[in-house]
Amino acid sequence: MNLKESIESVRNNFRTDSDPFPTDSKSIELLYVKYLGRKGLVSDLFSQLINVSNKERPSIGKNLNQLKKEITNSFKIVDRSSSNIDSIEEDYTLPGLSFPTGYIHPLQQTMNEIKTIFMNVGFSIAYGPEIDDDFHNFGALNFPPEHPARDMQDTFFIDPDTVLRTHTSNVQIHLMENEEPPLRYIVPGRVYRNEAISFKSYCLFHQVEGIYVDKNVSFADHKGILEFFVKRMFGEQTKMRFRPSFFPFTEPSAEVDIWSEKSGQWLEILGSGMVDPEVFKSVNIDPDIWQGFAFGMGIERICMLKYEIDDIRLLYQGDMRFLEQF
């Protein structure tokens, strides 16, 4: 038998031995060693190659490599670690094989959407500490010493001068302390309120605050930017209104409502206004030169409105039946 015939013989033997392909790992291993082991049949054929004439060697070598590949491949479709082989069903009406799929939290998706919208109109993004001192969370923002928000009933304290921030406005103060105007930032982050947990309130939530300080930023610009935001977030047709309100850190102040056709009422979505001169003074920015606007919104609220989620606790439960919907 010359080498060419030997190759065919090994090929035929393997076909016989591997039909059916063994299903237990021991038999697979024995089959593997018989053909592909160091002293196996294929290895033996290669060692005979040296006896072939130079003229024949390339074609026989090619044939031999082909054989090795065939045999190797037939092992590759086997799940080596288990005694089972994946069945290959040819029925294309079967449901497809599904791969593990992860879902991105609706709150994250909302946060990303808000960030993208403001980045489109030239806002940068900043982050800051969740635990901060009274000055950055209250004092610099023009909260009077006796303001109810400074009450233990509304705010979590670490010590009498340290709080879990109640809004991300503390970062506005850090930014203005460290940077010269003009500046244009949004600040997303986690904030805390000492509130009992119910379907509509949680002891923490996420907020996006924004600030834009320059020489001639007006109330009209503030309306323009926030209108842009609302229409991008909730759709071009969204009916919205600005109405006067009060915050210690803005003057004039406004609240923004959008009209809900479903519930037949206005729903408040964010607070805003022109930065109060007292805030500028507390960070040594001259309010006679610089002015601007600030705004803040709860990401949970926007998210719940957008996806029609009726219980805030769902956002913090990690319930797959909830997460898989987004």
Added chain:
Amino acid sequence: MKISIDWLKEFVDLNISSQKVADILTMLGLEAEYGTNYSNIDGLIVGEIKECTKHPNADRLTLCKVFNGKKTLSVVCGAPNVDKGQKIAYAPVGTTLPGEVTISKVKIRGEVSEGMICSERELKISDEHDGIMILNQQAKVGSNFNNYVKSLNNTLELDITPNRPDCFSHLGVSRDLSAKLNKTLKPFDADPIPYKKNEAEKYISLKFENPDDCPRYIAGIVKNVKVGPSPDWLVNRLESIGQRSINNLVDISNFVMMELGQPTHIFDYDKLNSKQILIRRGKKGESLTTLDEIKRNVSPNELLITNGKSPLALAGIMGGLDSAVSAQTKTILIESAYFDAPTIRKGAKSLGMSTDASKRFERGADPNASESAFWRVIKLIEDLSIGDWVPGMVDPYPKKLIETQISLSREKLDSLSGVKIKSDFVHDILNKIGCNVNNKSENQWLCDIPSWRPDLERDVDLIEEIIRFYGYDKIPSKYHYQSIMNANEPDPHKCLDKIISIMAGLGFSQVFNNSLQSKDIISLLKIKSVKIMNPLSDTMSELRTSLFPGLLENIDFNYKNNNPDIMIFEWGNIYKQNKPGLKGIQEKLVISGVVHGYLNKPTVHRKKGRRFNFNVLKGSVKNLMDRLSIKNLTFNQTKNKADGLINCFEIQSNNHQLGFIGKVDTIFSDKMHLDINEVFGFQLDLDLLMELANKTPLFNSIVSYPLVERDLNFVLEENILIGSLLSTVKENGNDILKSVDPINIFRHNSLGNNKKSVTINLVFQSSTKTLEDKDVNHVIDEIIRVISNEYGAKLR
């Protein structure tokens, strides 16, 4: 606060709908809500309960005799709050209630019931269904219930922001309304009554410990009072805004507060036991029983009205029980004062009290209103012939209000508002809200600020007033940028999005958990935690030191809801108190993932399922790092139980400590009583990850020379770790060895005791030529030699 539209009409002509009034007020910043969803129900009338007895056969039912204006009918009622004398909503037999329920004559447990006494929910007025709806006493028995609701609905619910103490009254609301509607504010009679001789001084004198606490205190006396019921108009007014009528004197005091915003207080003069009132701070150990019959221990936080010795009232908050007006009262002292706002706020806060009076004083009352309110009270007492006013009043006014002026420039108004508002409008509106403009100028307005607007202090405050009346909706929306901002990085967290997407791609779902946890759980990790001084509860008393407990709870929650196979991750802060104080607090951004149950359940496609194990999770971490181009990843076993992991491996890349991976310690699930199986988890330093991931990966030329593959099959001692075998192979493979992968592990008696056979696949490639056998063989020979020597392995 409730406001009656009819009452507003005393001050301003309103010929618009109540809904319109609410809309106008809302757009002025006085958020107003109007009306209920109630729609007419035919046949429903106002009834009166004449008699109430227990149902003989049912504990929770009551037999009521309801008078419908003509006759008395028997009705069985199940509400706990039903009582004799009540005016109620009565649905006679034949009435159809919302939800198509028609009332018929029935026997309930043997007793006849002719009709029904309704709750608010049954009438679709509200969700209230704890009991029947109780109507005001003024409701007319037998009259159409729809008319009653209409009269009730003539009120607005106002949400007053803390900067507008003046709007805690019908006068204040009317002032804004009249300015907006361009109508005159009707005058009201609170002018001083002329007198010849100040007789009041004989009765009372005042002494102030500190005039800063009480800048103004007016006192007057009325003799021969006849305490009794109030006339109908007064009762109606108070009831229309949800206030209960008490007696003529108390009602007048409340009426004036709701009308003008100034709280007054009436003392029984004979019970003062002194002709001098001393206004001073409380002393330690002092106490006072207030009108609500609660004994209050006072301190220097509270301001008191005293008779020189003992307290008579909590100034600006609530009167004392001992000096209160009673049916026997003959002579009264009327107090109308202006207390310092922060003083009252502090006192009310320290006592945990909030009253109609304290709400007004702590936001800032009007020192001039103390006088008008005083005269208003006296006039009402005289009009109603309740008693004889002793001519005169005591009004030392020790600390006079300084009148303020504010100057506003046209330039500032234009620049801040972004709109050009006509000077006539500015001038007009400022005057209408009481800010008298002293000059007629186009470019500058100098205004006197009225005493009732303590919130107006600076030009920006006036700008708010102007644009508020101009209309926020009329201000154009602009997009107008002057400066390009100088920020290098639009989002410092931009790589977070990429990380999240990769995690989701790997099959992990994202969760968010509470960062407040219980001390019991936090103490399981020996990490100094940050503690909350005033936690909501023991279960949320400290800030988390690890994301694992929250993630375990998520697994448990899903497990209990028939979803045991879980891959989830969370990013967020963990907190440590390294040293005392704010500076010693460390907030660290991390990302953690956990797996539980099965990666794959068996299906028709895959006969055997695959449980999650350490290596599955390790593969996910490796995939994540590959996608982020974080190279040279190593997993090194540590002896320490790091951050709640056992069998813990440190994840490193080029000397960067990225985090840990391992089996999550069961101390958590034991302590938290969770019902879960093995959990594997990792924690990575997110700041570091984002920093490393932010590097742009640079392109390497694609090598077109062929790959050469070889498999080597070694027989090894069982205890030899394959990870170390692979590193040794790599180290000895020189630069043509591109990858080394174990492809099979085989155990069989034929191999010998405690032996395993490992097949590894080697891939070779050169970037400069096609590799020949001779190039590869000597590398393989070297690998075989080293592995044989170092591990005592035999080639199979």
